[in-house]
Amino acid sequence: MHDVALKLSGRIADAASSxxxxxxxxxxxxxxxxxxxxxxxxxAGGRSLIDALDLEIxxxxxxxxxxxxGAGKSLLLRLLHGLIPPSAGEVLWAGMxxxxxxxxxxxxxxxxxxxxxxSVADNMDFVMKLAGAPDVERRDSLxxxxxxxxxSAQPAxxxxxxxxxxxxxxxxxxxxxxVLLLDEPTASLDPASVMTIERIVKDASGRGIKIIFVTHDLxxxxxxxxxxxxLHQGRVAEHxxxxxxxxxxTSSVACDYLAGRIVL
Amino acid sequence: MQDFAEAFRLAFSLVLSGDADLxxxxxxxxxxxLTALLISCVIGFGLGTVVALSRFPGRGGVIVLFNTLMGLPxxxxxxxxxxxxxxxxxxxxxxxxxxxxxxxxxxxxxxTPIIAALSRQIVEDLFxxxxxxxxxxxxxxxxAMAAVLWDARYSLITVALAGFGRAIAEVxxxxxxxxxxxHLTRVMTTAIAxxxxxxxxxxxxxxxxxxxxxxxxxxxxGLSLRSTAGRQAYx
Numbered sequence: 001m002h003d004v005a006l007k008l009s010g011r012i013a014d015a016a017s018s019x020x021x022x023x024x025x026x027x028x029x030x031x032x033x034x035x036x037x038x039x040x041x042x043x044a045g046g047r048s049l050i051d052a053l054d055l056e057i058x059x060x061x062x063x064x065x066x067x068x069x070g071a072g073k074s075l076l077l078r079l080l081h082g083l084i085p086p087s088a089g090e091v092l093w094a095g096m097x098x099x100x101x102x103x104x105x106x107x108x109x110x111x112x113x114x115x116x117x118x119s120v121a122d123n124m125d126f127v128m129k130l131a132g133a134p135d136v137e138r139r140d141s142l143x144x145x146x147x148x149x150x151x152s153a154q155p156a157x158x159x160x161x162x163x164x165x166x167x168x169x170x171x172x173x174x175x176x177x178x179v180l181l182l183d184e185p186t187a188s189l190d191p192a193s194v195m196t197i198e199r200i201v202k203d204a205s206g207r208g209i210k211i212i213f214v215t216h217d218l219x220x221x222x223x224x225x226x227x228x229x230x231l232h233q234g235r236v237a238e239h240x241x242x243x244x245x246x247x248x249x250t251s252s253v254a255c256d257y258l259a260g261r262i263v264l
Numbered sequence: 265m266q267d268f269a270e271a272f273r274l275a276f277s278l279v280l281s282g283d284a285d286l287x288x289x290x291x292x293x294x295x296x297x298l299t300a301l302l303i304s305c306v307i308g309f310g311l312g313t314v315v316a317l318s319r320f321p322g323r324g325g326v327i328v329l330f331n332t333l334m335g336l337p338x339x340x341x342x343x344x345x346x347x348x349x350x351x352x353x354x355x356x357x358x359x360x361x362x363x364x365x366x367x368x369x370x371x372x373x374x375x376t377p378i379i380a381a382l383s384r385q386i387v388e389d390l391f392x393x394x395x396x397x398x399x400x401x402x403x404x405x406x407x408a409m410a411a412v413l414w415d416a417r418y419s420l421i422t423v424a425l426a427g428f429g430r431a432i433a434e435v436x437x438x439x440x441x442x443x444x445x446x447h448l449t450r451v452m453t454t455a456i457a458x459x460x461x462x463x464x465x466x467x468x469x470x471x472x473x474x475x476x477x478x479x480x481x482x483x484x485x486g487l488s489l490r491s492t493a494g495r496q497a498y499x
Contacts, residue, residue, distance in 0.1 A: 083399055100402045107400070114397040117415040126411065127401060175401065 032093040032105055032178050033210060034058040035080065040089035042075060042234075049075055051234040052089070061226035062201065062211040064242070066218075068263045071231040073214045074111065074183050080212065081108050081181050093179070107172035108181040113164040115156040120148055120167055123156050127174050139174065146170040146200060162193025169200055179210045186220065198224050218258065222246055230254045232263065267465075274466030275473055286467070290474055293451040296364050296438070297431040300371035304431075305424050307372075308379025313409055315380070316388035330384060333377030338370075342440030345370045349441065362443040367451070370437035375427040382423040383416075390416050418493035425486045432478060 035057040042050040050072045057063055065073045078084050080091055082098025093102050116123050124143065125134040143149040146166040151159065156167060165185050172180060182201065186194040201224060205211045215221055221228060225242035230251065238251040249255050257263045278286050315326055347353050349361040349369075360366045391412050398408045413420065435453035442449035444458055452471045459468035 078396075081400060083396055103400065103402050108396075110396065114394060116394070116411065130401060130403060130407070 032102065033060065034094065036092045036095075037080070038090050038092075040076075040079060040091060041087045042072075042079060042084070043087045049234055050079065050086070053235055055229060055236050055239065057212075057227075057229075059227065060205075060208065060210050062205050062213055062224050063227050063229060064221045064225040065212065065214045065229045065231060066216060066221055066257075067231035067237075068216070068257065072234040073216070073231055076231065077108070077181050077183050077212065077214055081106060083108075104175075105177060106179040106181060107175045107177035109165070109168045109172050109183065109185045111184040111187055113161075113168040115159075115164060115167065118156060119153055120156050120159070121152040123167060123171055124152075124174055127171050131175060142170045142174055145173075145203075147196065162189045162196070165189060165193065166196060166200070169197060173200075173204060173209075177209060179212065180204055182211065182213045184214050184216070186215070186217070194220070230257070271465040271469050275469035278466060278470040279473060283470075286470055286474075288447065289450055289452055289455050289471065292364065292449075293432060293453075294478075296367045296451060297371060297428060300368045300375060300431050301424060301428045303368070303372045304376040304379050304427055308376045308427070309383050309413070309420065311376075311380040312383030312385075313387050313413060316384045317391055317405070317409060317412075327381075327384065330377050330381035334381050336374055336377065338374055338434050338436035339440065341370055341373050342437035345373065345437065345441045361441060362445060362449060364442070364449060366441040367438040367449060370441045371431045371434060374434060374437060375431050378430060379423055379427045382426065383420055386416050386419045386423065387412055418489050421489055422486050425482050425489075429479060429482050432482075433475065 035055070037053060037055040040050055040053040040055075041048060053072075053076070065076060067073050075084075079086055080098065082091070082103055091098055096102050098106075116126055118126070120143065121139065124139045128134040128139060140149055140152070143152055146169060148159075148163060148167055148170065151163065156164065159167060169182075169185065180201075186197050189197070198220065201211055201213065205226075213224065222242070225245075227239070227241050228245040229236055230238040230245065230249075230253070232251075232253045238245060238249060238254045240250070245254065246258065249258055253263050311330075315323065315330070345366060346361065348355045349358065349366050350356055351361075360369070391408070394408070394412065394415075398411075403411070433453065435457055438449070438451055439454050439457065442451070442454065444450050444454040450458075452475050456468045456471045456475070459465070459471070
């Protein structure tokens with residue numbers, strides 16, 4: 001586990017240093033790292049969906065959480081963010097449980113965008129007001145970054161799926177998170193929208209925001225991941241730097257998954 | 265048949281001539297029902313929102329009670345308010361019986377459960393949709409409540425219109441507590457009942473026409489709001 005952190009931290013630090021230095025609001029994801037998960041379990045309907053899971057994430061950059069359907073990826077993300085309490089075990093961000101204070105330093109983008117019944121700009125203003133007064137300049141800059149500035153007066157729910165997800169991402173970034181949790185944000189989007197979201201995620205990572213990205217798209221994970229956490233049946237089957245995971249997977253389930261064989 | 269035709273002709277001429285008695289009745293009806301609606305919206309939206317967003321023992325019972333009270337028989341409400349406001353009743357000292365205030369109280373009691381029950385469902389559904397987002401953003405409860413009420417405004421206005429429709433068309437309760445006193449507590453529905461029993465169909469029909477027109481306007485407003493909301497994808 002420690003090796004993963006060492007290999008990654010140097011690589012990420014190089015990539016991040018140039019961008020981060022120019023960013024007025026320099027972020028410090030390290031403030032919430034390491035993420036330590038100990039003996040985490042979640043049971044529902046008599047089934048164990050997360051089963052005594054242990055995990056330690058120490059390096060910044062993009063961590064992708066992969067695994068077959070039903071492996072517990074989205075559930076794990078919610079447990080990490082403190083949206084649902086575990087049946088047993090603990091999640092610690094820099095030694096702190098994911099309470100409101102920790103949640104305030106994080107942002108989550110859901111697989112199905114949850115947008116307020118307001119305009120694009122009003123959706124942005126809502127989250128910016130939570131942290132103080134809305135900053136029109138920053139709002140417009142974020143909307144520009146995700147390509148939605150010309151649509152800022154449109155009702156958010158009239159946007160296409162890709163646009164809605166980009167708005168969700170911009171809204172999450174408007175909270176100045178140190179950690180960004182993304183639950184399959186590109187599921188069922190067209191290639192152009194996928195590329196746009198990946199670019200935004202990489203930019204955010206470059207600015208020092210820790211990214212935890214749930215996906216089961218192998219090609220996407222290869223493009224964006226610095227490290228991979230592979231889940232199977234509610235447990236961590238493998239946790240490795242992305243290059244190692246894709247070139248030399250050590251677990252049999254990861255080998256089967258990468259080979260395109262059905263993993264149950 | 266000829267009598268009916270004559271009654272309709274007279275009714276329309278009463279409406280078109282701006283008959284003072286007719287418009288006094290219409291004005292009082294609107295005053296009573298709109299005031300009752302305002303009171304019911306404040307109480308009903310408040311209760312509906314609190315029940316929608318909070319979890320407490322007996323919450324299910326409260327929801328069942330709201331839903332049950334939606335079907336409150338107006339005459340029963342009238343009787344209860346009558347007993348409360350009569351000289352021997354607990355609120356008799358207020359001297360409100362046979363006044364528009366008593367009618368407002370009766371109508372408020374009738375429509376508050378409708379507004380509370382329907383708004384509770386609307387707010388709860390929308391809050392369920394926003395719940396994870398709000399918890400992720402650590403939105404304070406009062407901000408979440410305000411946001412949900414604002415975003416549900418079109419649906420809540422439709423609920424208010426439904427409450428107004430119920431209030432303005434109600435006859436049993438206002439008849440009992442208002443007494444249908446000419447120039448004091450006579451509203452459209454009680455006047456229609458009285459004039460029909462007297463055989464003066466023209467005034468009864470004229471009031472009926474106005475009542476229908478108000479009902480149609482309210483429904484058209486509701487439909488227009490829904491389509492506006494739909495167009496803007498707020499619904």
